[in-house]
Amino acid sequence: MGLRLKLNLVLILLTLFCLLGIGLYANKVLQDNAREEALDKARIMMESAKAVRQYTVNEIRPLLVAQQKRRFLPQTVPSYAAHSYVKELQSNFPEFNYKEATLNPTNPVDRATEWESDIINHFRNTKNIIEAIGERETATGRYLYLGHPIKITNSACLSCHSKPSNAPKTLIDTYGDSNGFGWKKNEIVGAQLVSVPMAATLTRAQDTFYLLMAALISLFVVLIALLNLFLTFIIKQ
Ligand code: HEC
Structure with a gap:
């Protein structure tokens, strides 16, 4: 297995791990907020x-x-x-x-x-x-x-x-x-x-959750792509 493949695998695993952690936490906070809002009313x-x-x-x-x-x-x-x-x-x-x-x-x-x-x-x-x-x-x-x-x-x-x-x-x-x-x-x-x-x-809490997750996934994809580009550039040097 090449170095680049190994690095990508580690990065993807790390990304999934982070997304899971952030997702679970954000979902809980947003649901709690929705409940608090209803309780205030x-x-x-x-x-x-x-x-x-x-x-x-x-x-x-x-x-x-x-x-x-x-x-x-x-x-x-x-x-x-x-x-x-x-x-x-x-x-x-x-x-x-x-x-x-x-x-x-x-x-x-x-x-x-x-x-x-x-x-x-x-x-x-x-x-x-x-x-x-x-x-x-x-x-x-x-x-x-x-x-x-x-x-x-x-x-x-x-x-x-x-x-x-x-x-x-x-x-x-x-x-x-x-x-x-x-x-x-x-x-x-x-x-x-x-x-x-x-x-x-x-529904509002769920929409915010989907938006947050979509933004995070896009961010991680861009970061991994940039890192790969950077690696290609260094290896050619
Ligand atoms: C002058 C008579 C009167 C007094 C004094 C009174 N009530 Fe009532 N109460 C009624 C009537 C008549 C109803 C039904 C009203 C309706 O049609 O919704 C009622 C309804 C209620 C209800 C809703 C449940 C039900 O029985 O239909 C509660 C709870 C209640 N009263 C509590 C109290 C409390 C607590 C007090 C004292 C702070 C009090 N009431 C004083 C006549 C009275």
Whole structure:
């Protein structure tokens, strides 16, 4: 085997080794970044929902106390306000989702599905856990979810969620007396769950990865070709 062939073989092996190492590392960094980007979006959405809940309690509910006596106004309920805000958001971002998934909800649309119940039970069974983050594969692609427990820390919540006899009559007229009661102080009754799509961020990460690898392969090919040219030139001398 000639010297040039040996040198080329060593160079090609080295190149492949470097490409593999850089490729694996870059892929991991890019995927992690894509996940962080999705998580940032989920956090903004979660905090916005919490802000809307707070605004409803502080500013809307006091204004409607009198009207509430005649007819129950869901607009005074923080959960209703947060869901209404997300419904508006979904007209432009239909894949973003927010739910106050609850094991025994007042409004049946808030009933937790199987995977949501697993998260709620995880919060109920694990002490001091404040957050759950994960990914789910669905028919419309991969989603990242962010979950926060809903714990009854304020006794005022129990006026509508403990016993039907304690709840305003107008609430019972609207929602009935069989759901959303029996909650207890300090009990975790559900979870706020935000789901954001990951497909677009993952595709962007993959495109960047392919571009980086194409640039590196071209660079190595040019370097090996130049080295060979250089060798030809030296040997002729
Ligand atoms: C004035 C009565 C009232 C009070 C007080 C109240 N809620 Fe509710 N809550 C409701 C009603 C009505 C709904 C259903 C709203 C809808 O149609 O989406 C609801 C919905 C919810 C939901 C969504 C799941 C479900 O049951 O449908 C959660 C979670 C919740 N409330 C938590 C709380 C917490 C926590 C507090 C105290 C900070 C509280 N609520 C105080 C009446 C009340």
